[in-house]
Amino acid sequence: MLSVSNISKSFNYRSVLKDVSFTLNAGETVVIMGKNGAGKTTLLRIIARIMACEKGKILFQNQNLFDGEPSIRKKLLYIGHAPAMYTALSAIENLTLALNLRYIKANASKILDRLNHFGLGMQANDPISIYSQGMLQRLKLAYAELTDWDLLLFDEPFTGLDQDGVALMDKALTQWIKEGKTMCMVLHNMERAKQYGDQILYLNHGVMESL
Amino acid sequence: MYNFWGYFLAVYLIVFGAIVGWFIIQFRMENRYLNDNRYTQSE
Amino acid sequence: MQFFFHNKSNRVWLVLIIGLMLFNIWNIVVNTPMVPDQHWAQKIFYVHVPSAWVGFLSYFIVMVAGIMYFIKGDEHWDKVGLAAAEIGTLFISLVLITGPIWATPIWGQPWIWEPRLTTTLILFLIYIGYFMMRAFGGHAERVKRYAASLGIIAFVDVPIIFVSVKFWAPEIQSHPQVEMTSQPPGILIPFLLSLGIFTVLYRLMLKYRIHVIQVNYKRVADV
């Protein structure tokens, strides 16, 4: 499904990723761990083509991600720390926009139903600038549920969630694993990594080691 | 009609002075970088 | 990494160019005819016009380096672009200094809004922005991409600037480049010779600057 080969990225000549390679087959879930600043987020953003990298090749569904057409990334979804949405727009408008950008027909009732499911039904029409960190995290979950993706790059799903937020996230993740979806997550605590990850990779000093 | 010897001299001094100056600056920079570099390697 | 002039061919080139330059100056001072009303001032453009030519050639190379950097993604092209931008700006500022010096006796005041000088000035301002962007653009890797795209945008703008300025500022008759084609061989031959020598000098300067950037990059990257 995804094969990342010898990615290297440096900021002001300090190399953050020296030579990162790993492969991820369909239906598998990979958890990437590492200290802060090890380059986990950089790696995910490079795969999502948000960030450029100096060297390296990435094949997604064995098509070259760097030189290929943009439409290759239709089934690749990246969810980062920030919700990547417009503060001025409301939750519904943001989701409609995000889905249209991915060539998905977005009907309002389906969106509203997902928002209700994740406990955001009441604030659906308020601009997301007033959302709390936990609500933003649920908005991301709703977004992930609505888009049909084959590979999800999820950056630290559990930050800023209260009790039932964590429960919601657990339910969603286990359900996706049951459905056989492939995911690549960045996590921090070990037993969650063991619970979800078929393969756990440890990123330190710019190189990827499997634990 | 006085000839413009002064202007001619000024222009040539500026142009060739700048070019020679540039070479000197490059040489000094190269010197500094290489010495700096040699220092780290020999450590 | 060793000194640029350690390897034999660069040293030979340096000696050759010094010789050519001295010959060039001697040739201009002695052999070129003295134009009646301008006397020595007319000899300024044996240096002024070649510097402008080298400056524009250099900005063209920045564009080519930018395009190649995007196609190949190879680090080397960014160094070529940076070196060419720096040397180009050096020559263009020489043109902007010598231009008014030449204009004071001939046209009466130092700065005249005429097409060529104005185009050179606007290009100079664009490259001030280019170097500011290289300083404040963000981390080095991103700045390389921005610099390459700015190099392309700047040169694409040159013809547009030249045409708009050509109609905006009235043409002054006694402009060196305009006169060039209608010159007697006595003036034309030394001029073309000087042009060639300046281009050869530029080639050596470019190679030298790329080498110095390479040495600096090696030092920074290893640390």
Place this chain on the structure above:
Amino acid sequence: MFLTLLKKELFVEFRTREITISMIVFGLAIILTFAFSSNVSPVIIVNFAPGMFWIMVLFVTVIGVHRSFAYEKEFDAFSMLISAPIDRGLIFLSKWISGFIFLTIMEILLFIPFYKFLMIDFPIQPWLALGTTILINLAIMVVASLVSGIAMRARLSEVLLPILLFPLVSPVIISATKISGSIMRGEPYALWDIWLLIILTVIVVFGLVGYTLFDFITEE
């Protein structure tokens, strides 16, 4: 896909009205400064009016374009656009056209105060003036969007944007002043057709260059 992006630009602007408000108020401030600083008789002002108008438009474009990229940075909204499976040249086009729309709205609103405050009479053929202004807006906006794509993420983007923009857009400003001047004086088309050609070349050339380069510029 371009329409979705354009709709988003207009929608966000409609919701916050940041760009239009700041453009109009800033434009008015510049007009008043012109009026205060030049209390000469209108007969003399007429020669400077086109130049003043386009200087105002240029400064207002810098404010507007800067705002339009600022709200992309909140909540990292720009990464939604970049990671989406769309061609990034479309982002450039949507920024260009939406900026153009805001600039035209701003100019229409400031058209009357500009002429009234400087006490000069309106151009003889207003439709011709409007048509050329629209073309000139397009030309200014294409350069502004391309340069703001570069300056957006820089640390000193407030300073870097005008410094990069003004020299690059100078041919457009020269042509714009010439066109507006001759329209105000009601000169025949033959006199200022060359300037219109320059404006059209800028639109075509920078549109193409922007479309191809934006893919490299937007990546972080």
